[in-house]
Amino acid sequence: xATKLASAEKLMYFCTDQLGLEQDFEQKQMPDGxxxxxxxxxxxxxxxxxxxxxxxxxxxxxxxxxxxxxxxxPVVVVLTKCDEGVERYIRDAxxxxxxxxxxxxxxTSARSNVNVELAFGTLVQLVDKSRGKAxxxxxFEALKQQSQQIAAAKDRYEWLVGRVVKSHHEAWPxxxxxxxxxxxxxxxxxxxxxxxxxxxFLQHVQRLKQEHIERRRKLYLALLPQALEALVPDLDEIDxxxxxxxxxxxxxxxxxxxxxxxxxxTPWDATSHADGADSERIPFDLLETPAxxxxxxxxxxxxxxxxxxxxxxxxxxxxxxxxxxxxxxxxWEEARSFIMNEDFYLWLEESVYVDIYGRHQKQLIDKAKEDxxxxxxxxxxxxxxxxxxxxxxxxxxxxxxxxLGEEQRFKALxxxxxxxxxxILKHIHFVYHPTKETxxxxxxxxxxxxxxxxxxxxxxxxxxxxxxxxxxxxxDRINLVILGKDGLARELANEIxxxxxxxxxxxxxxxxxxxxxxxxxxxxxLPVNAFRTPTFQPHGCLCLYNSKESLxxxxxxxxxxxxxxxxxxxxxPARLPLALVLVNKRGDAGGETLQSLIQQGRRIxxxxxxxxxxxxxxxxxxxxxxxxxxxxxxxKGLLDAKRSLDPxxxxxxxxxxxxxxxxxxxxxxCGDPVSADDVLLPILQA
Numbered sequence: 238x239a240t241k242l243a244s245a246e247k248l249m250y251f252c253t254d255q256l257g258l259e260q261d262f263e264q265k266q267m268p269d270g271x272x273x274x275x276x277x278x279x280x281x282x283x284x285x286x287x288x289x290x291x292x293x294x295x296x297x298x299x300x301x302x303x304x305x306x307x308x309x310x311p312v313v314v315v316l317t318k319c320d321e322g323v324e325r326y327i328r329d330a331x332x333x334x335x336x337x338x339x340x341x342x343x344x345t346s347a348r349s350n351v352n353v354e355l356a357f358g359t360l361v362q363l364v365d366k367s368r369g370k371a372x373x374x375x376x377f378e379a380l381k382q383q384s385q386q387i388a389a390a391k392d393r394y395e396w397l398v399g400r401v402v403k404s405h406h407e408a409w410p411x412x413x414x415x416x417x418x419x420x421x422x423x424x425x426x427x428x429x430x431x432x433x434x435x436x437x438f439l440q441h442v443q444r445l446k447q448e449h450i451e452r453r454r455k456l457y458l459a460l461l462p463q464a465l466e467a468l469v470p471d472l473d474e475i476d477x478x479x480x481x482x483x484x485x486x487x488x489x490x491x492x493x494x495x496x497x498x499x500x501x502x503t504p505w506d507a508t509s510h511a512d513g514a515d516s517e518r519i520p521f522d523l524l525e526t527p528a529x530x531x532x533x534x535x536x537x538x539x540x541x542x543x544x545x546x547x548x549x550x551x552x553x554x555x556x557x558x559x560x561x562x563x564x565x566x567x568x569w570e571e572a573r574s575f576i577m578n579e580d581f582y583l584w585l586e587e588s589v590y591v592d593i594y595g596r597h598q599k600q601l602i603d604k605a606k607e608d609x610x611x612x613x614x615x616x617x618x619x620x621x622x623x624x625x626x627x628x629x630x631x632x633x634x635x636x637x638x639x640x641l642g643e644e645q646r647f648k649a650l651x652x653x654x655x656x657x658x659x660x661i662l663k664h665i666h667f668v669y670h671p672t673k674e675t676x677x678x679x680x681x682x683x684x685x686x687x688x689x690x691x692x693x694x695x696x697x698x699x700x701x702x703x704x705x706x707x708x709x710x711x712x713d714r715i716n717l718v719i720l721g722k723d724g725l726a727r728e729l730a731n732e733i734x735x736x737x738x739x740x741x742x743x744x745x746x747x748x749x750x751x752x753x754x755x756x757x758x759x760x761x762x763l764p765v766n767a768f769r770t771p772t773f774q775p776h777g778c779l780c781l782y783n784s785k786e787s788l789x790x791x792x793x794x795x796x797x798x799x800x801x802x803x804x805x806x807x808x809x810p811a812r813l814p815l816a817l818v819l820v821n822k823r824g825d826a827g828g829e830t831l832q833s834l835i836q837q838g839r840r841i842x843x844x845x846x847x848x849x850x851x852x853x854x855x856x857x858x859x860x861x862x863x864x865x866x867x868x869x870x871x872x873k874g875l876l877d878a879k880r881s882l883d884p885x886x887x888x889x890x891x892x893x894x895x896x897x898x899x900x901x902x903x904x905x906x907c908g909d910p911v912s913a914d915d916v917l918l919p920i921l922q923a
Contacts, residue, residue: 238301238304238305238307238308241271243272244267244272246266246267247266247267248265248266249263249265249267274308275364276311276313276364277360278315278357279298279301279305279312279313280315281294281298281315281317281330282317283317283318283319283322283323283326283327283330284317284321284322284323285326295329295333298333299333302337302340306337311360311363312340313341313342313356313360314330314333314334314340314341314343315343315345315356316343316344317347318348319351319376320380330342341363342373343355343356343359344376346376346380349380349383351376351380352374355371355373355374358371359371359373387429391425391429391437393421393424393425394421394422394434395437395441396421397419397421398412398416398438398441399441401415402441403445404445405445406512407442409435409439413431413434422434449511449512453506453511453516454506457519458528458532460496461519461523461529461532462532462535462536463496464496464497465532465533468487468490468492468496469490469536471540472537472541472544474486476537480530480533484521488521494518495518496518497518497519497520498510498518498519498520498521499520499521500520503520503522542584546584546585549580550585550589552581553576553590553593554593557576557593557594557597558597560575560576562575563576563594563597563598564601564649565598565601565652565653566651566653566656567598569591569594577590602656605649606660608646609646609649609660610660610677611646612644612647613660613664616640616641617668619636619637619641620637620664629665634658637661663677670744672747672749673688674738674744674749714750714752714753715743715745715751715753715875715876716753716755716773716774717753717777717778718755718768718775718777718779719754719756719757719778719779719781720757720761720779720780720781720794720795721756721757721781721787721820722758722786722787722790722791723787724758725758725781725782725783725787726756726757726781727756730756736865736868741753743872745872745876746873750872750876753773755768755773755775761794762797767798768798768802768813776813776875777815778815778816779818780795780817780818780847781818782819782820782834782838783819783834785834785837788841791817791841792844792845814847814848814874814875815845815846815847815848816871816874816875817845817847817848817849818850818867819838819850848874850867850870
């Protein structure tokens with residue numbers, strides 16, 4: 238209770254830990270000389286103490302207060318350890334203070350840091366009256382405020398830790414040094430202390446580590462099905478094995494080390510494997526986990542299901558092959574009810590069966606077409622008496638179908654009548670134009686095979702002499718411009734393409750030429766309608782008209798084209814062979830007659846110095862379009878004109894000379910068991 242103390246150069250007291258460890262705490266000394274005491278904090282422990290009677294403590298506090306009161310210095314009663322306080326003790330302490338004049342009570346907890354500053358602040362206000370009076374807050378209300386303050390500070394500190402610490406490899410000394418200037422760190426340390434701040438940091442680091450390990454686990458589990466598929470794709474190999482034997486089998490596989498790694502220490506998530514350079518491979522002890530066991534069982538089930546689905550596909554194909562209801566061309570909707578059962582629907586989607594059925598139908602149709610082609614060859618006499626244009630009439634087609642109708646090979650294509658008729662027409666075309674391109678055997682044609690053998694095994698003398706001569710890329714190609722107004726050019730181009738083979742080739746005088754068409758119907762001065770382009774050099778032009786207007790368009794277009802070519806100093810367009818053709822009229826021609834159109838066409842043809850074709854000269858009646866005979870005449874004329882422009886030493890002449898070096902006559906049936914190689918190779922060797 239002394240008010241004047243003397244303690245020169247003594248260290249200030251902080252806590253009991255300071256005793257004997259003074260160097261670990263702040264070295265702050267007491268002032269020199271005498272130290273006056275301005276007030277007292279009278280502390281009362283309201284917790285339940287061991288071997289201590291609270292009433293006796295309160296009696297001691299009462300006696301002590303009587304001594305302090307004599308000093309005339311302000312006194313504040315401080316109830317300590319209120320976090321473990323006994324309600325009766327607190328009530329008795331308040332009753333004691335209430336019996337003393339102007340004695341204030343502050344409920345505190347040093348452990349929870351509640352109202353500690355308030356106790357000192359209250360005493361300072363009593364010493365220094367100029368200060369504002371402190372509001373004394375009960376312990377539980379202050380504790381609630383303190384908890385809210387700590388929670389907010391904790392949230393801000395955790396946010397700071399999450400922003401600063403991104404890796405689970407971070408260490409506390411480095412991180413605390415980085416965070417020390419931040420107010421979020423300072424506030425939380427002030428309220429809760431450094432140890433709790435460190436504890437939250439360690440929890441965050443552990444969480445980062447667990448997240449990293451979980452990511453690696455998911456990666457390994459995602460990779461495991463691929464590893465199992467690569468190492469044990471065969472069900473028979475593992476279906477009867479236990480888990481332990483299956484693992485032994487995996488280890489014995491040559492590519493085991495590509496997918497797995499066997500660790501010396503386990504489990505893998507308690508080691509440094511997840512952070513190592515070899516972390517991409519699956520740790521083998523992962524197979525012992527429930528998740529990996531489920532994936533292994535799923536792999537087994539997948540293999541079993543795949544086998545069952547393969548069995549269903551095979552059974553379905555066998556069902557197709559044995560079913561009398563599946564015929565060439567029969568739609569799936571008609572055949573489904575005869576070939577499907579519940580097991581099929583149970584294991585595979587209908588789309589899979591539709592795909593299998595489609596492939597089976599293609600095989601059936603191809604076989605039926607092949608058999609029908611053989612049937613046509615067997616009845617060759619049916620096609621001998623057709624006209625030269627090889628276009629049978631409806632009556633003749635009826636006779637052919639009647640003769641063949643009783644044959645099973647004819648009936649097999651009953652649901653494909655359009656394709657069957659097309660095969661008949663194609664066969665007729667082959668009979669009258671027998672070339673390797675029209676041959677029903679396609680790639681198996683003897684003519685084609687002979688050419689391949691000659692090209693690969695025999696060098697002609699002319700080719701040997703001219704092996705360094707540049708090849709003419711257009712020697713077997715005809716580039717034809719079709720000029721016409723109001724759709725005439727496009728229509729004729731479509732008709733010509735219909736007469737060509739699938740690869741746009743056309744037969745002229747028994748020889749196959751590649752035919753390129755360029756229909757033009759607009760202003761020829763525009764690049765899109767020019768006769769010549771960088772990729773198209775015309776060999777001739779077919780000019781179409783069916784009225785005065787369309788004839789005028791042809792004349793103007795030819796003149797414009799010639800002017801443009803002369804301005805470019807190009808090959809003069811007069812050298813481009815032309816053919817003027819009168820085609821059937823469409824709509825009202827304004828009183829024009831056939832004779833007047835023919836006379837005008839002949840006059841213009843004389844002016845342009847070109848060939849004129851009219852329906853009468855072609856031997857056909859008016860009202861029909863340009864037919865195959867006229868097209869053949871035009872292309873033959875273009876070829877003659879093209880050859881006349883080729884110099885004697887051109888590639889066309891060289892090719893004719895090369896063709897004349899060797900003539901081998903062979904009579905072989907396409908598809909005959911005796912191949913062209915068997916016959917031709919001995920001749921070439923001789």
